[in-house]
Amino acid sequence: MNKKTLLIVAVSILVIAFIGITYLLLAEKQTNRELVQEFQLEKEDLESEYTQFAQQYDELKMTVSNDSLATLLDREQMKTQRLLEELRTVKSSNATEIRRLKQELATLRKIMIGYINQIDSLNRLTVQQKQVIAEVTQKYNDASRQINNLSEEKKGLNKKVTLAAQLDATNIWIDPRNKRDKKAKKVKDVVKFAIGFTIVKNITAETGERTLYIRITKPDNDVLTKNAGNTFSYENRTLGYSIKKYIEYKGEEMPITLFWNVEEFLYAGTYRVDIFADGILIGSQQFTLE
Structure with missing residues (x-):
């Protein structure tokens, strides 16, 4: 095999290697692009779920006459809205945070199911039982309000002292x-x-x-x-x-x-x-x- 033939073979090998490497790089780039699109779609789906979930609390509160339960529903709805805001600030590529927020949504679902069961139970009670529950709830709310007021005052003082000393x-x-x-x-x-x-x-x-x-x-x-x-x-x-x-x-x-x-x-x-x-x-x- 003369030098000219060897040169042609070497050049051919280099060209084939170059084409192969270029193909692999393009394939990897396409794969990364598809992953980013998947993460973006997953985030958008999760945002939609959170938004619908927050709206469901409004519908659920319309069926509640119990002040204590309504307060708890308000609290869970605010938590859902806060997590939704967190999700909106998370980058689509941050799989760890998206996975955590997905788990948080699953937990919120379980809590809501518990509230739905409580509401169904209350709605099945007789008028007399509802009246008794309302009176007990009122006394409980009054006592809790007094305790909470004292607790909040104490927390406020402790917080001021802590902030000043840190x-x-x-x-x-x-x-x-x-x-x-x-x-x-x-x-x-x-x-x-x-x-x-x-x-x-x-x-x-x-x-x-x-x-x-x-x-x-x-x-x-x-x-x-x-x-x-x-x-x-x-x-x-x-x-x-x-x-x-x-x-x-x-x-x-x-x-x-x-x-x-x-x-x-x-x-x-x-x-x-x-x-x-x-x-x-x-x-x-x-x-x-x-």
Whole structure:
């Protein structure tokens, strides 16, 4: 086989390989496009279900004469509307959040079935039984209202004291840096994050050692962490953290700078830094990597 023939064979192989790779890339792009369309349709269907579900509460309340039950229905309807607003802000590609909101809808359905059964039971009662229930309900509502008023007053006072005594982080900044410790312009050059903020002066806050938890969240809401066991409690759930920092707080303004060494794959998008202390979110800041 002469050199000319070998050259033709080599070129042919390269052309076939190029066509094959191009086909695979186009197929993958088409698959991704179809997945995005599926997620979008699923989100639209879920929004429609939530909207219909919220409207069903209006129809159900028209059949209720029991004030206590009507209040509970109002509460569930408001929860449904709140979840609907959450769904509308979720990106179509965020499968985790859409799955969670789908599960929430299933739970709401079970609750509504329970209310429908209660309403049916009440509607089957005699007039005398309804009157007795109305009197008992009124007394219960009066007692509950008094207890709730006292409880709300106490909560209000406790909340004011808690808000006044909690720490607050301001002037939050995030500086992505390259291996020369200069500000990185591109995401591929980032080797660490410098994070700074100020704990403001607060003479009502308790002094002493405090623990700060810093969460760095990627655009897909995954938190950057060195260990899956790095967690803390927040609003009756467990969250992962990126950085844990002990400070000695003396009630005065306190500047803090922290560093995160990047050992994970980063990609362009909007990242977020959240700062927690004493089980409270005390500051947040977003930043974008290109």
